[in-house]
Amino acid sequence: MTSLHGIHTIDTGFVRPRFDAAYLVVENGHGAFIDCGTNHAVPRMLDALAAAGLEPAQVDWLILTHVHLDHAGGAGELAATLPQAKVVVHPRGARHMIDPTQLWAGASAVYGEAVMEQTYGRLRPIPAERVITAPEGHVVDLQGRALRCLDTPGHAMHHLSVYDEKANVCFTGDTFGLSYREFDTAKGPFIVPTSSPVQFDPSALHDSIRRLVALHPQAMYLTHYDQVRDVEKLADDLHAQIDVMTELALVAYRKPDRHDWLKHALTDLYAERAADHGWNGSRQALIDILGMDIELNAQGLEVWLDRQHQ
Template sequence: MTSMHGIHTIDTGFVRPQFDAAYLVVENGRGAFIDCGTNYALPRMLAALDESGLAPADVDWLILTHVHLDHAGGAGELIAQLPNAKLVVHPRGARHMIDPSKLWAGATAVYGEAVMKETYGHLRPIPAERVIEATDEYIIDLAGRPLRCLDTPGHAKHHNSIFDARANVCFTGDVFGLSYREFDHDGRPFIVPTTSPVQFDQTELHASIDRLVALKPDAMYLTHYGRVEDIARLAADLHVQIDSMVEQARAANDKPDRHMALKELLTDLYLERAHTHGWTKGRDALRDVIGMDIELNAQGLEVWLDGQKKAA
């Protein structure tokens, strides 16, 4: 667990090391978690509290960027361990935390029942009186340290990013893409957008990225994975790739096996950009790192394609 400005990065252990992060922000002996991983991350979340000198009763907030299960699956179990904490979530996500049955059903449609049980475990409902719906610009007070919720759709309609003015950083969930440390080259991070099912919106994602960059933060804290700087370059890379991914989706739309065709096109795109960045390994090695993301990006782009057809 690393710390800067009272911000502790917690590896939730989901999938592999340095894949899925949650954060603990500590201010004047009080704590706020931002995202929490799955149920299986619970011991790591509580250990992070202990390492930072806090007890469960010292946590005032569990803040969710959005309710996708790699970010929020363990929220019910974690909040049950935090006697004084309130859950803060986008208004569109609140009902899914109070009654997670639809959230479970939607994810099961993507992953299957067996994988869901093995990967996420049971989703524990959260009492409604402990849930706060954070609309755009909602301010969370962490012992005098303001954490500002920003409605940032494009990846999901239930997505908030959190701006921490004290540290001058944003906690971006998935709206500022994926940056895995395996791709770092000469200290420079590599980034890829995430368009996973089912609410990708090209225009909204561009606007959300621009909104965060306009705050001039020193760093972004990504769920996948960790703190990244060099914000202007990464944002430009995201903008270019979002449009390229949409072009690839349209190119694959009339292919006999659209899904496989799109996955290959996305792999080509990321491999070319990774090589330009300094990645010296091949296609298989790239798939080892982002194969699951390529699969989910393809699925999300296909949902978007089908939505475009219906709207036409």
């Protein structure tokens, strides 16, 4: 666990090391968690709290960037251990935290009940009186430290990002893409957009990225994974890739093997960009790191594509 400006990065342990992060922001002896991983991450979250010298009763807030299960699946279980904490979520996501039945059913239809239980654990409802909806501009007050919630759709319609005014950083969930530390080179971090199902909207994502960059933050804190700087360069990289990814999807539309073609094309795109970035790993090494994201990006692009042709 690392700390800067009272910001602690927590590896939730989901999938593999340094894949899925949550954050603990500490101010004047009180804490706010931002995202929380799955049920299996709850012991890690509590260990991080103890390492920061806080008790569960000193956590005032659990802020969720969005309700995808790698970010918020453990929210109910974690909240049950935090007697004073309120759970802050986008207005479009709040109902899924109060009653996760639909969220569970949708994911189970894709992955199956057994896989869901093993991967995420059963979702625990959060009492409605503990859930705070955060529309555009909502400010979470952490002992006088303003954590401003920004409506940042594109990856999902129910996505918010958090601007920490004191540290001048943004917690971006999946809006500012994925940047795994395995790809770091002398040129800095390597970044990839995430278009995972089912609400990818490239135009909205472009706008959300521009909004975050316009704040001139010193750093972005990504769920996948950790802090990145050189914000304007990375934003340019994201904009360029979003455009190429949507162009590839349009090319793939009428192909009989659309999904496999798109996965191969995305792998080519990321491999070429990683090589240009100075990363000298093999294509298989890239697939080992990005394979899940390539699959999800292909699925998300296809959902978007079908929506364009309805």
